[in-house]
Amino acid sequence: MIQIDIPGFGPVRLSHLVSDFTGTLSVDGDLLPGVKEALNQLSEKLTIHILTADTFGRAREALTGVSCRILILTGPDQDVQKEEFVKKIGPEKVIALGNGNNDRRMLKTAKVGIAVMEEEGCAVEAITAADIQVRSALSALALLLNPLRFKATLRF
Numbered sequence: 403m404i405q406i407d408i409p410g411f412g413p414v415r416l417s418h419l420v421s422d423f424t425g426t427l428s429v430d431g432d433l434l435p436g437v438k439e440a441l442n443q444l445s446e447k448l449t450i451h452i453l454t455a456d457t458f459g460r461a462r463e464a465l466t467g468v469s470c471r472i473l474i475l476t477g478p479d480q481d482v483q484k485e486e487f488v489k490k491i492g493p494e495k496v497i498a499l500g501n502g503n504n505d506r507r508m509l510k511t512a513k514v515g516i517a518v519m520e521e522e523g524c525a526v527e528a529i530t531a532a533d534i535q536v537r538s539a540l541s542a543l544a545l546l547l548n549p550l551r552f553k554a555t556l557r558f
Contacts, residue, residue, distance in 0.1 A: 404447055404497075406549045410558025414513060418491050419444060419546065420484075421499040422508075423454035423461045423472075425522035427539050431458025434520070438468050440543040445469035448546070451491075453484050455504065484508035499542050506531040514552070516542045 404416040421427060427437050441450055450470035454461050465472055475483050485507035488496050498505070498512035503525045509515030510531040517524050517532035518539050529535050534555055536542045545551050 404546060404549050406552055408553050408556045411556040414549075414552065415495060416497050416513065416546075417448060417495045418451060418497070419448045419499070420451045420453060420488055420491075420496050420508060420512065422484075422501060422505050423452050423465070424457045425501045425520055425524075426499050426505070426518045427452070428458075428461075428464060429521045431460040431464065433464040433468075434539050436540050437543065438465075440540060440547065441468050441470060444543060444546055448497075451487070453487055453508070455480055480504040481507045485511050488512050497546065499539070500528055500532075501525065503527050509533075514556075516545070518542050 407413050428434060452465060452470050452472045453475060456474050462472055481504040488498060488508050488511045493511045494513050496512040497514040498508045499516050499518050500509050501518050501524045506527040509528055515532040517529045517535040519537055520539060
């Protein structure tokens with residue numbers, strides 16, 4: 403669990419990381435350098451769930467050796483599927499990472515939503531739904547590894 407009290411934002415008690423894969427943790431279906439190590443380090447404190455449409459069909463292979471649960475989504479309502487997943491495990495305990503339009507509802511529903519800008523870009527809807535926007539997956543994961551950074555970003 404990761405715990406931090408943020409003035410004006412309130413207490414944050416996180417036990418789940420829910421993340422998109424394509425464009426968030428990967429570029430062109432390849433896991434970004436350093437992400438595997440950061441996710442495994444975070445898995446000591448959080449249960450990690452990867453929800454993805456798996457555009458390039460390589461998510462399971464790319465995430466081999468990562469301590470996480472992978473859910474490959476199908477159908478046209480992936481934004482709703484991601485939101486419902488967060489609701490099911492308890493949004494107050496979730497930090498979510500994403501970059502696409504199909505991530506916007508998950509980012510808004512989670513206690514903390516982070517829009518991630520990698521090489522594939524970040525949808526404006528995802529940015530406006532998030533609490534924080536970062537330049538990279540490693541920047542997002544570094545926030546979790548150094549949770550006092552949240553205080554500086556989210557305090558009122």
